[in-house]
Amino acid sequence: MHAWPASEVPALPGQGRDLRIHDTATGGLVILDPGPVARIYVCGITPYDATHIGHAATYNAFDLVQRVWLDTKRQVHYVQNVTDVDDPLLERAQRDGIDWAALAEQETALFREDMTALRMLPPRQYIGAVESIPGIVPLVERLRDMGAAYELEGDVYFSVESDPHFGKVSGLDAAAMRLLSAERGGDPDRPGKKNPLDPMLWMAAREGEPSWDGGSLGRGRPGWHIECVAIALDHLGMGFDIQGGGSDLAFPHHEMGASHAQALTGEFPMAKAYVHAGMVALDGEKMSKSKGNLVFVSKLRRDGVDPAAIRLALLSHHYRADWEWTDQVLQDAVTRLGRWRAAVSRPDGPPAEALVDEIREALANDLDAPAALTAVDRWTAQQEQHGGTDEGAPGVVSRAVDALLGVAL
Ligand code: 5CA
Numbered sequence: 085m086h087a088w089p090a091s092e093v094p095a096l097p098g099q100g101r102d103l104r105i106h107d108t109a110t111g112g113l114v115i116l117d118p119g120p121v122a123r124i125y126v127c128g129i130t131p132y133d134a135t136h137i138g139h140a141a142t143y144n145a146f147d148l149v150q151r152v153w154l155d156t157k158r159q160v161h162y163v164q165n166v167t168d169v170d171d172p173l174l175e176r177a178q179r180d181g182i183d184w185a186a187l188a189e190q191e192t193a194l195f196r197e198d199m200t201a202l203r204m205l206p207p208r209q210y211i212g213a214v215e216s217i218p219g220i221v222p223l224v225e226r227l228r229d230m231g232a233a234y235e236l237e238g239d240v241y242f243s244v245e246s247d248p249h250f251g252k253v254s255g256l257d258a259a260a261m262r263l264l265s266a267e268r269g270g271d272p273d274r275p276g277k278k279n280p281l282d283p284m285l286w287m288a289a290r291e292g293e294p295s296w297d298g299g300s301l302g303r304g305r306p307g308w309h310i311e312c313v314a315i316a317l318d319h320l321g322m323g324f325d326i327q328g329g330g331s332d333l334a335f336p337h338h339e340m341g342a343s344h345a346q347a348l349t350g351e352f353p354m355a356k357a358y359v360h361a362g363m364v365a366l367d368g369e370k371m372s373k374s375k376g377n378l379v380f381v382s383k384l385r386r387d388g389v390d391p392a393a394i395r396l397a398l399l400s401h402h403y404r405a406d407w408e409w410t411d412q413v414l415q416d417a418v419t420r421l422g423r424w425r426a427a428v429s430r431p432d433g434p435p436a437e438a439l440v441d442e443i444r445e446a447l448a449n450d451l452d453a454p455a456a457l458t459a460v461d462r463w464t465a466q467q468e469q470h471g472g473t474d475e476g477a478p479g480v481v482s483r484a485v486d487a488l489l490g491v492a493l
Pocket residue numbers: 127128129130131137138139141142165166167312328329330331332333361362363364365370371372
């Protein structure tokens with residue numbers, strides 16, 4: 085699959101600071117020390133509906149990670165998937181009487197447009213579940229052959245007990261895991277499983293559903309977690325820096341994925357940090373495709389909202405917070421964008437060096453984008469009230485806001 089075009093990242097004077105980021109597994113900040121090439125895997129969309137503000141907020145967080153790393157003069161190896169075959173996608177296609185593959189293609193194309201408009205830097209590899217199947221099958225066969233997976237009525241399940249580190253990503257107890265498993269795509273009540281939490285690795289072909297050649301597994305399609313693991317291991321290998329997604333992926337998705345990878349390789353951990361973005365709500369409830377309480381990025385764009393204002397609205401909340409989308413949030417961002425643009429449109433202004441430093445420090449400190457915005461607000465207020473004599477300072481501010489926050493002024 086192809087990704088989307090990269091917007092240019094302006095070069096800045098000086099160098100950024102190393103990222104300290106909250107890791108779900110340890111519950112605290114970790115100082116990541118990636119080599120010259122930082123490695124990150126971010127879970128992509130299941131493309132059965134358009135990109136909503138919740139998705140955009142999560143991808144915004146990981147775009148900031150990429151920008152902080154680039155600012156430390158590292159390269160970034162960023163991989164993202166597209167879950168282009170899964171139960172919710174097939175159910176939606178069935179409901180609407182359309183071909184599931186056409187639905188996936190259409191919504192993935194819209195996602196690329198939205199990401200481009202929001203100036204999210206693309207992943208180096210953007211990979212679909214379907215195209216990954218030839219790589220997934222041998223992994224499932226290997227897990228089965230080593231005794232970490234078992235068959236149940238033609239389906240293949242992963243045995244969570246095969247990974248001694250199972251549970252370390254989410255830190256949840258068995259009861260909480262069971263509840264979340266039932267809510268988020270698992271089948272804890274299916275009779276015959278060794279452990280109710282065991283997730284499916286390979287689902288035998290079902291009547292009326294697409295299926296692929298699974299070698300010794302028989303025809304079928306892959307489970308959700310093994311999809312991301314196959315893609316991550318293929319392109320990044322074990323011990324990569326960040327596994328990212330929204331907080332609803334911590335369990336079971338990232339827990340199970342880590343266990344699949346750790347059982348397969350005998351190495352620990354799969355990722356140095358598991359990073360999770362908070363959930364965006366609308367009308368008091370988590371924005372979700374299944375509930376339908378959605379604000380679409382593409383709809384806002386069609387209504388004439390500047391994508392830079394949408395991006396500023398996302399940045400005005402800390403990535404780990406759960407927050408509520410309202411018209412006021414967007415209105416405030418539109419006002420802020422107008423003030424910032426006016427402030428950088430003058431040839432001179434207050435000195436910019438300290439501001440660039442403040443933005444860098446804020447982002448390196450667990451991606452504190454709201455603190456970065458406050459710093460730019462302060463510079464803007466000074467420019468509005470007193471102006472300044474530093475020639476070229478507004479240009480430096482404009483480039484820093486673009487390079488570090490992805491907002492084109
Ligand atoms: N395809 C899988 C991941 S492999 C998936 O979860 N797809 S998704 O389309 O449901 O979600 C894509 C990303 O958006 C995930 O990281 C998810 O955690 C995040 N996300 C979904 N809803 C929200 C929300 N309301 N607020 C913030 N992030 C959200």
